[in-house]
């Protein structure tokens with residue numbers, strides 16, 4: 065392995081890979097370290113929605129820029145990853161849900177996202193085969209979807225072609241800091257000197273940062289996704305209904321998931337960060353089941369720094385390669401068949417679990433750490449980091465190489481949780 069790089073990025077998901085690409089474009093000497101394969105975690109398990117719709121206003125300018133980037137990205141990176149720009153539709157079965165869509169629409173009109181509030185008739189026109197008693201919905205024609213794993217790999221490959229060094233199978237388990245300045249990392253037992261370290265380690269970010277005394281409230285929720293083959297055209301529009309979200313890939317298979325049907329494994333971090341997460345826990349309590357036991361027991365030996373158990377937390381799968389929840393798979397299929405009864409029960413092609421990293425306000429953490437010079441946060445994308453990834457990569461590369469970004473990064477500053485007593489609650493699904 066190389067002994068020195070100007071910038072070391074920890075984590076080869078969409079965020080780390082996009083930052084590497086944008087830095088390499090700027091001729092910055094960059095080394096991307098990934099403990100598994102590129103895109104082995106969230107960035108290959110996502111549904112693939114690329115969504116401006118219903119974004120927090122703080123994220124919208126960056127997401128709108130990401131949307132522009134997505135339109136030409138296959139040509140730019142020289143790879144196909146099934147980019148489909150036919151819009152995203154969310155339908156409401158209750159007036160309460162419709163109020164939420166209307167509020168978002170009103171609140172973000174000035175940003176210029178082309179969304180439309182729809183009545184039941186217009187929904188029927190968009191997708192005549194879909195059954196359901198809808199109060200209304202919201203449609204954003206400029207939104208789209210893409211295959212997350214191939215898109216992420218395309219970023220890493222393009223970064224490599226531009227001179228970035230990309231090392232898969234390389235685990236960072238220590239970050240070297242002296243006199244408040246990052247000096248390097250230890251990866252697979254070797255020391256790599258660096259001026260800047262970007263923490264894009266997804267659900268592992270908080271525990272890595274804790275090794276240098278930094279604290280980030282970050283938790284993880286398990287989700288299940290199933291790919292089915294309905295053997296017919298359903299719709300190119302990625303769609304959220306109250307019971308199932310679906311998107312049809314260009315080849316015809318369909319991804320199904322239930323936004324409100326997650327599993328939450330209580331671990332030591334859940335107790336550590338119970339306070340900052342409490343408002344959102346209450347707001348989203350009906351969206352997941354709580355599981356007590358194994359994870360908590362596993363974490364206790366990890367409390368002793370530098371013990372074998374402590375070191376293992378960086379290397380092992382760590383329950384982050386979870387089995388999909390079989391009950392959720394069945395609920396997905398049943399919900400789908402209720403929407404499209406004429407298609408019958410769709411055959412399962414494959415299914416998988418994925419662990420989403422979240423912050424208390426469901427906004428990412430992007431920016432320079434105020435206490436450790438050279439440490440840059442790029443994490444906490446709270447279930448919607450795939451879509452915004454290309455612009456997040458751009459923002460962080462600008463920040464690192466030029467000292468500032470074209471985006472307002474203040475809402476994402478790492479210190480906001482320590483500053484604020486009142487955390488904004490967000491409905492995540």
Ligand SMILES: Cc1cc2nc3c(=O)[nH]c(=O)nc-3n(C[C@H](O)[C@H](O)[C@H](O)COP(=O)(O)OP(=O)(O)OC[C@H]3O[C@@H](n4cnc5c(N)ncnc54)[C@H](O)[C@@H]3O)c2cc1C
Pocket residue numbers: 074075076077078079080097098099100101102103104105106107108109110111112113114115234235236237264265266267268269272287288289378417418419420442443444445446447448449450451452
């Ligand atoms: C089921 C599911 C559905 C989703 N659907 C959508 C969607 O439709 N649209 C959307 O926009 N977003 C979606 N998301 C969220 C999106 O996938 C994530 O926000 C995004 O992929 C986060 O990217 P990342 O690079 O931060 O993290 P990750 O992709 O998790 O990458 C982090 C990487 O860091 C590596 N790593 C960790 N620790 C170390 C270490 N010590 N040394 C070296 N490497 C390390 C990991 O192996 C991993 O590959 C979904 C997520 C899931 C799980």
